[in-house]
Amino acid sequence: MSCIRLRLLHAENTGFDRQRRHLLGLGAASLLGGLAPGALISPVAAAPIPAGTRLRIAQYKGGDRLLLAAAGLADTPYAIDWAEFASGNLMVEAMNGGSLDLAYGSEIPPLFGHLAGANIRVVAVIKGDVNEQTVLVPKDSAIRAIADLKGKRVGYVRATTTHYYLTKMLAEVGLGFADIQAINLSVPDGASAFRTGQLDAWAIYGYSVPLAQTSVGARVLKRANGYLSGNYLYFSPPQAIADPARNAALADVFLRLQKAFAWRQANPERYAEAIAPEIGVPVDAVLTLLRNESQPRRLVAVDEAAIRSQQDVADTFLKSGVINRQVDLHPLWDRSFEPVLNGRAG
Template identity: 80%
Template sequence: MSQPSDGLSRRRFLAGSAGALALSPLLLHGRRAGAATPGRLRVAQYKGGDKLLLEAAGLADTPYPIDWAEFASGNLMVEAMNGGSLDLAYGSEIPPLFGYLKGARIRVVGVIKGDVNEQTVLVPKDSPIRSIADLKGKRVGYVRATTTQYYLTKMLDEVGLSFADIQAINLTVPDGAAAFRTGQLDAWAIYGYSVPLAQTSVGARVLKRANGYLSGNYLFFAAPEAIADPQRQAAIADYFARLQKAFAWRQANHERYAAALAAEIGVPIEAVLTLLRNESQVRRLVAVDDEAIRSQQDVADTFHKAGVIERSVDVRPLWDRSFATAFAG
């Protein structure tokens, strides 16, 4: 299978989208955290992520300091962790897989069971595109090494197409938002609160949701040095315990959580509530288990079969069960 074209490339889109990008409420740029400090956690999050949730749930009073760093996607978190800037981060099954293939120093230590209904292919509101088959020859934005590459691969294969049959354009989240908003994309495979932002700002229409294509597993990964450091390991265990409670609070307090999140990310409260009410499963945090490992192995095998990765890979060495006791507690 031909690899997605980068030459349609980001430069052309960035040049055309610079003005719109400056105004986007979706600008989520990663910031490097400082050097490791005993007892201090350097934690990655998305805009409106765990920091806001812990504060809203009244669980932010950790006995250890946390340096938060905001990123737009899990693949950027993997890069930052491999560079020594992070202790803990999370993303879908795909970024850790691509990082593992490149030798990144990361280990998967926990699993969030989360929503997949907010993973979608969007098209402009007046688009004539009505099915995935209609994407043939069209300009489709996605984020390489994330869920978007995976579910788009699966959806295209289902209708006898591949990335070679579309004009696939790898864009960061903010670049994709600007390109979609300014009419430079025919479709956009994207996730999270980018979806309601696009719907409320330009009336984007959902072409297809990723439910049925994704497992709903979102992986917490940690730096091996943080796992090996007793102080940081204890801090991570406490962080996970707090997050488990925070997810339970989120489920019981949709309105309060939606109000806090809407203010943070700049979308109407009702847009957040719509996503919360339509989640494919209750969000929860669980320990590493064999089923989760098999799920990521399926992703790796799918990418290998599609020619996205050049060799077969055994993902088991990527996973670490060091926090089993913490999750059980």
């Protein structure tokens, strides 16, 4: 597969990690065991889906496949090939190479993909949590504020939310990436480096945060609330959007996800019990993260506010010198699924 490389102007220590693990091995039946029959919901697709339709969908560990199964929504009338990735930038690469029909990440990976000419379009928006996006330090660290990171070894994941909120946090105290030892690491490599004392701080997201807290007693230096919009973007290749069969299946996936997010909000204990074994985090740690969410998780249609939010990210990166040209992001966005997501499908 020919993958596009998302180049930045910044001098970095490492390139993108291409390690990816495919086909998550959890079956729906094992997840649904112990869940109440009332969790089962039967969404109606917006259009007929031809027999034999197949979607290739990316997810994070413990992601959408598990959620749909736990909510009783995994029995789709089309096949899904799930592939697991550690970050959105890797999903952009895979989609540009023709391997995916649907993926999601923060506003940042599609931005850099668009700048590099990736063949993707943003088709839906998750309104999600930002409190799990944090800068962590070792429990006994003398670092107490972002200003203390000057000269320190700070891990992050290039072209993701960590790149963005770390840029903004540093700028607030008069620092930039040149003032720290910024080390671009994949999520697994960052976890290893942090655990073994090779990092003074780690800008990271998701379930890596409670994992680091429970395994090595990591301390939160600063959360990204106030720096991130909370928008997480589903993106697809234009070919999938234009194909009637895949378009109908994607619409059905979105309907299921809307219901699954609502189920997740109403059943945090059941969701925590389903996901905790998969991600290797205690149920209580998952519940703590869920109860600390900055906003309820929901799936909404593309709108101008979401486009402006990503444009603000691009403008921030331009001002800070991370990118070298102004870009209009409107061509990256596609409103094809707006009727379905707004409940107006025929």
